[in-house]
Amino acid sequence: MNNTIKILKTEILSDNWYVLKKVTYEHFKNSEWQTQTREAYDRGNGATILLFNKENKTVILTRQFRLPTFINGNESGMLIEACAGLLDKDNPEDCIKRETEEETGYKIKDVKKIFEAYMSPGSVTEILYFFVAEYSASMKVHEGGGVEDEQENIEVLELKFDAAIDMMNSGEIKDAKTIMLLQYATLNRLV
DSSP, rough: OTEEEEEEEEEEEEEEESEEEEEEEEEEEEEEEEEEEEEEEOOOOOEEEEEEEEETTTTEEEEEHHHHHHHOOOOOOOEEEEEEETTTTSSSHHHHHHHHHHOBBBBBOEEEEEEEESOTTTOOEEEEEEEEEEEEEEEEOOOOOOGGGTOOOOOOEEEEHHHHHHHHHSSSSHHHHHHHHHHHHTTTTTO
8 A cells, every 4th residue: 555645536537438527635755744735547357468470570550540640640540559458357368369369350368468558647556467479371260350239340460570570660650569569579579
């Protein structure tokens, strides 16, 4: 328990898509209590995965429209990223297996958790669980693309690993979780 923080008041500013809270709290610093107010966006925790094929030197990524990137200057709004999803009520491993099948069409069994990270700790509560797994053509059970009732429209990309690294270096891949996974794969010589 952190004895230097006291939550004074929490207000719900929005509970539409996810929950936006305004929190007033006291922080004990320099021998005195200081009152501060911050907003925190609670969208739940998530999981992400890099599917790789060592033999073919390929990875599976996705491309889909992301409104926040469009609003912030990404002219097409399209983003290339690793498969990911919110945990909902699942544990991270079950979540990423489900999301992998829904988004990419690959049914995987063996996943390896590599780390977890807060992706935007200044404003978002989410912690993201990172996984890697090998895939093969025999694991493809359908075309992927996401779940229709979740309004997902996901394009599945099978890329040469070197091409994905080039796309990261050129700025074509700008998604933080994907960059972290590609760097992990490079450092650990997965592909």
